[in-house]
Amino acid sequence: MATIALHGFGRIGRQFLRIALSKNLFVPVSISDIRDEDTLAALYAVDTNYGRWHEPVSGTEGKLTIGDRNILYINSSKEIPDWAALGVDLVVDCTGRATVRAGAQAHIDRGAKYVLISAPSKSLADCDAVLLKGINLDTFDPASHHIISMGSCTTNALAAPIKVILENFGIQYGLFSTVHSYTNTQSLTDQPMKDRRDSWAATENIIPSSSGAARALQFIWKDLQITGKAYRVPTRTGSIAELNLITEKDCTVEEVNNAFRKAASEGPLKGVMDVLEGEWASSRIVADPHTSLMDLPLTTKQGNLLSIASWYDNEWGFANRLAEVAAYLAERI
Structure with missing residues (x-):
C-alpha cells in the first residue's frame, strides 16, 4: 500500500x-x-x-x-x-x-x-476529478487524477439517491434543501462574521446557508439540473437533505422505495446507502457509517413531483467514505 x-x-x-x-x-x-x-x-x-x-x-x-x-x-x-x-x-x-x-x-x-x-473544490479546474465511493470511484486514473476531491458530506448524501433515480427513472431537474448541523465556520455567540447570516449564534438560530453540493454533483453528472441550499440548525451532528425532483419516467412511491432497498442491499452502493423503514429523528443516524440513509416513510409524490429524504451524519458518515477512498487510492497508485 x-x-x-x-x-x-x-x-x-x-x-x-x-x-x-x-x-x-x-x-x-x-x-x-x-x-x-x-x-x-x-x-x-x-x-x-x-x-x-x-x-x-x-x-x-x-x-x-x-x-x-x-x-x-x-x-x-x-x-x-x-x-x-x-x-x-x-x-x-x-x-x-x-x-x-x-x-x-x-x-x-x-x-x-x-x-x-x-x-468540494471551487471549480472543476481546481481538481482533476471528483470521486465518490459507490458512484464513480472505479473511474480513478492514476496517470491523470493527482488532485482528487471528495466533495462534501451533502454531496455524498445526495449522490447516492441521485444515482438510483437517474438509473431507474431519469431526472429532468430538481431542488434540494439540506438541514445541517452547525459547524466551525459559524459563531458561538452573536458577532460580525464574513458571511452576515453566520453572525448569529449557531446554537440558538436556524441559519440559511449556501451549499457547494450542487456544483460538485455537476462535476460528476455534467448535465444534471439540480441546485439547492442549506439551513444550519442547533444540533451537534446529524443532517437531512430533502430532494424534490421531476423524473423523466413516471414512478410510484413504492417503486422508488424498492429501488432504494435494492441499491442498499447489493451493488456499488451497498455500505454507502442504507434505508430507514421506521419513523426516526436525527439521533438515530449519529455515528452511522452510511453517507446516505433514505427515510422511506418520507418518500412522497404529488403529481409528477417526487420528494425524497436522505439522512447523514455529516461528520462520521463522510469520514468513513474519506478513509475508504484513501485506502482504495493507496492500493492503486
Whole structure:
C-alpha cells in the first residue's frame, strides 16, 4: 500500500483517523496541524460527538501515540511538510483550505504524488476529478487524477439517491434543501462574521446557508439540473437533505422505495446507502457509517413531483467514505 499522510487534524481529520485505525485500513506515516501535540491528543482521546477512544492517547513533542502506534507529528503552521523527504505518496488534506488548485498543488510541489481533498473544490479546474465511493470511484486514473476531491458530506448524501433515480427513472431537474448541523465556520455567540447570516449564534438560530453540493454533483453528472441550499440548525451532528425532483419516467412511491432497498442491499452502493423503514429523528443516524440513509416513510409524490429524504451524519458518515477512498487510492497508485 502507498504511504499516506494526514494533513489537518480537525473535526474530519480526527474522525478519519479513528475510522482508519478501527477498521485497520492504514496508519498514516504522519499527522500535521498547527496546534500542539498534547491538545490534539486530548481532542482525539475524548470526542463530544463520538465518545472516548478505546486506547491510551498521548502527545509529546513530534509524536502522537495512540495505543501502541507512534505517529510522527509535524507542526505545519509555517509551511507544508516536506512530503518527498517522508516518502509520502498520498496526502489526505482535511484543512478545508485546499479547495482551489494552488492550495492542493502545494502538496504536489512538496513531493506528494497525489492529494485527496475532504471538501468540494471551487471549480472543476481546481481538481482533476471528483470521486465518490459507490458512484464513480472505479473511474480513478492514476496517470491523470493527482488532485482528487471528495466533495462534501451533502454531496455524498445526495449522490447516492441521485444515482438510483437517474438509473431507474431519469431526472429532468430538481431542488434540494439540506438541514445541517452547525459547524466551525459559524459563531458561538452573536458577532460580525464574513458571511452576515453566520453572525448569529449557531446554537440558538436556524441559519440559511449556501451549499457547494450542487456544483460538485455537476462535476460528476455534467448535465444534471439540480441546485439547492442549506439551513444550519442547533444540533451537534446529524443532517437531512430533502430532494424534490421531476423524473423523466413516471414512478410510484413504492417503486422508488424498492429501488432504494435494492441499491442498499447489493451493488456499488451497498455500505454507502442504507434505508430507514421506521419513523426516526436525527439521533438515530449519529455515528452511522452510511453517507446516505433514505427515510422511506418520507418518500412522497404529488403529481409528477417526487420528494425524497436522505439522512447523514455529516461528520462520521463522510469520514468513513474519506478513509475508504484513501485506502482504495493507496492500493492503486
